[in-house]
Amino acid sequence: MSSNCTAALLKPTSPAFAMEFLETEILSIGTYVPDCRIASHLVRKTVAVDERPRNKSVPGFDEDALTMAVAAAKTAVSRLIDENAAGEQLDLLWCASESKPYAAKPMAATLVAALGLSRYTSAADLEFACRGGTEAFLASAQRVESGEKRVAMVVATDVAQSRPDDELEPVAGAAAAAIVLGKGLQGICRISKGVSYVSDMHDFFRRDGQEYPTHAGRFTGEPAYFHHTALAAERFFAINSVSPADFDHMVCHQPNESFPFKLAERLGFSGGKLKHSMVVNSIGNVYSATLWVAIAKTLSQCKPGETICCISYGSGAGADCFAIKATERVRRAAGRDLPSIEHTLSYGGYLRMAARRGVR
Amino acid sequence: MPRVIVTAYACTPVGELWEHSIQSLGARAVRAALNDVDPRTIDFLLVGNMLSAGICRQENLAAAIAERAGIAGIQALKVEAACAGGGAALKVGHSLVASGECSRVVVLGVEKMTDAAGSESTDALALACDHEHEAMHGMTFAGIASLLTSMYCEEAGCDPEKLGLASVVAHRRASGNPNAMFRNRITQNDWQMSPTVATSLRVLDCAPICDGAAAVVLEPENVFDLRIRGAAELVAVEGATDCLSLSQRTDPIDLPAARESFRRACGKARVNTESIDVFELHDAFPVTLALSFEALGLASRCEGWKIFEQWESDGGNEASLGFYSQTMGGLKARGHPIGATGIYQLIDVLMQMDGTAGQNQIPRPRLGACQIFGGAAANVFTSIVRRIND
Numbered sequence: 144m145s146s147n148c149t150a151a152l153l154k155p156t157s158p159a160f161a162m163e164f165l166e167t168e169i170l171s172i173g174t175y176v177p178d179c180r181i182a183s184h185l186v187r188k189t190v191a192v193d194e195r196p197r198n199k200s201v202p203g204f205d206e207d208a209l210t211m212a213v214a215a216a217k218t219a220v221s222r223l224i225d226e227n228a229a230g231e232q233l234d235l236l237w238c239a240s241e242s243k244p245y246a247a248k249p250m251a252a253t254l255v256a257a258l259g260l261s262r263y264t265s266a267a268d269l270e271f272a273c274r275g276g277t278e279a280f281l282a283s284a285q286r287v288e289s290g291e292k293r294v295a296m297v298v299a300t301d302v303a304q305s306r307p308d309d310e311l312e313p314v315a316g317a318a319a320a321a322i323v324l325g326k327g328l329q330g331i332c333r334i335s336k337g338v339s340y341v342s343d344m345h346d347f348f349r350r351d352g353q354e355y356p357t358h359a360g361r362f363t364g365e366p367a368y369f370h371h372t373a374l375a376a377e378r379f380f381a382i383n384s385v386s387p388a389d390f391d392h393m394v395c396h397q398p399n400e401s402f403p404f405k406l407a408e409r410l411g412f413s414g415g416k417l418k419h420s421m422v423v424n425s426i427g428n429v430y431s432a433t434l435w436v437a438i439a440k441t442l443s444q445c446k447p448g449e450t451i452c453c454i455s456y457g458s459g460a461g462a463d464c465f466a467i468k469a470t471e472r473v474r475r476a477a478g479r480d481l482p483s484i485e486h487t488l489s490y491g492g493y494l495r496m497a498a499r500r501g502v503r
Numbered sequence: 504m505p506r507v508i509v510t511a512y513a514c515t516p517v518g519e520l521w522e523h524s525i526q527s528l529g530a531r532a533v534r535a536a537l538n539d540v541d542p543r544t545i546d547f548l549l550v551g552n553m554l555s556a557g558i559c560r561q562e563n564l565a566a567a568i569a570e571r572a573g574i575a576g577i578q579a580l581k582v583e584a585a586c587a588g589g590g591a592a593l594k595v596g597h598s599l600v601a602s603g604e605c606s607r608v609v610v611l612g613v614e615k616m617t618d619a620a621g622s623e624s625t626d627a628l629a630l631a632c633d634h635e636h637e638a639m640h641g642m643t644f645a646g647i648a649s650l651l652t653s654m655y656c657e658e659a660g661c662d663p664e665k666l667g668l669a670s671v672v673a674h675r676r677a678s679g680n681p682n683a684m685f686r687n688r689i690t691q692n693d694w695q696m697s698p699t700v701a702t703s704l705r706v707l708d709c710a711p712i713c714d715g716a717a718a719v720v721l722e723p724e725n726v727f728d729l730r731i732r733g734a735a736e737l738v739a740v741e742g743a744t745d746c747l748s749l750s751q752r753t754d755p756i757d758l759p760a761a762r763e764s765f766r767r768a769c770g771k772a773r774v775n776t777e778s779i780d781v782f783e784l785h786d787a788f789p790v791t792l793a794l795s796f797e798a799l800g801l802a803s804r805c806e807g808w809k810i811f812e813q814w815e816s817d818g819g820n821e822a823s824l825g826f827y828s829q830t831m832g833g834l835k836a837r838g839h840p841i842g843a844t845g846i847y848q849l850i851d852v853l854m855q856m857d858g859t860a861g862q863n864q865i866p867r868p869r870l871g872a873c874q875i876f877g878g879a880a881a882n883v884f885t886s887i888v889r890r891i892n893d
Binding site: 310358359360361362365366 | 519521522617620621
């Protein structure tokens, strides 16, 4: 009897073909991380011997997923190399979050207004835990590819929620990332099609009206995170006839600092390919923004022509795998956008900030 | 009274068995143990378990498992004695067969702890504490182990670090046991770096939260088929109790129930300590193992911890000690699925007697003793096993 949940690789339904990239490209990425930090060990319940510095970002008392989304979106727009990509050209905006300020009122509509976009913009919010951003990204890329839309923006934003004193609290951070996509507008990155793998799971969820999410402990590991990411990635490799050796970098969702390395080992990536993408130790797990902040960080350090394997994971549960390839313009429009001043909070300061935000 | 023979055994690996429920897990072990035995010949199903209600929301467990195992209709009963449930179920099974009441009894131990997360597991395990004196004031089982460890180390004059050797050795042995939960070896440094759970207690001191199911079939000698593999005699199973709460005990670092249960079992079996080749004892924490050695007379008071040092310095060769113990990784590293553990201990001994212990094979023992604690040795069962075939 085996406790290994990895199922047999599903046979791809389409014939194998060499990895292709769309005409649609990433035009820019903008990120926003709040400027306050707290050392994770101040928030941790147990006393760990290994006290390497680990921080998480803490949203200010007047910040939420929407305010961060606006900031990231404006940064992304300001980074566009081709001005023609902005303004009325931008006709699709999707916003992904699992910490929406309103259960019923779309952030996307506020973003359209805040960015001064045309009211004829197609706009909506998506949710799939930490994976909402990549699902929105892959879907909007196809709407641009088909010609139905000219330029799309995808925003992934979260104030990561956790019950106070929960094991998640030391890594629950906050950030937003905005990605602009378009064709023929001086892109910084090529994009491939993606593979998704989804199943019905209860590894992490928050019931309507429930203040804090429920987290299923060790169940979130093997049967949740690893099963879905591995299955999505393995199928992606099979369909595209590629292997980990073909990629220069790997970026994956980071619920903690150890899962990405275990996933890399399982898939056959060397740990070194994760080197540029780890963000969880400095800003925490920022839920749907994690993968995109990590991609932005990687792009800011990679060379033109390098390829990146991207693997997202969202509880509930699902994973996406896709590839991006840096163009010669890559360094011009991606960056980590760390605030110039970081404020390190004491534990008391952290509690006061949360109290003023109206939580805890 | 006929001799009671163990005619078959089967177990699942111990681990986080996410894809199984308590019903499917228990049924799986029962069917494996029964193999091609006609289910209509089973007289009784006994199920050792502690937390089917606390974690899995399932009582009436024996009937549920009988149904899932395809033997609905037989008599069935759940036996509860906290972590000693498996040993207690063996006691009942032994009695049913020895008395002539039954001619084929299945004794199953099953636990599905991973259906709860985090503090739910801790709360459920605290059900084995004395609620009125301990649990309602916030005591947990790790807390009890921590208190015992601190008291023991103070009186014995030893460092908790010395107790950590028990876990290092446990993992080393479990690495050769395909049914063990932990196959990774650990070093003293790994132990040192593991987080503190409570004073004097680290994560790597504690048996894991895990799932498992193990079953044996008991039959009287006169219907025993000599062709059946794995046959050994379950010579005696005897229990004893002590105060539940440490606060009511006159000497918390003495375990009278462990001593008395062992004495009774040896008395019934007409064996002495020296004749027993292999012991499978209750190493949920290193301090409980050290205290077990002392209770059984294998070490003097406050000297049980020295056996860990001897294991380490002998490089695992225990011939110099005169007995073997925790041969397949024990509760710490093979795993401790609570109500199932007593059956796993028995199976560890049976495999050694069978010669099927693989990398961990010791010279095939003639006599073995298994001892399992319910709570902090508040209810202890000891089984004596004798090899039949040479």
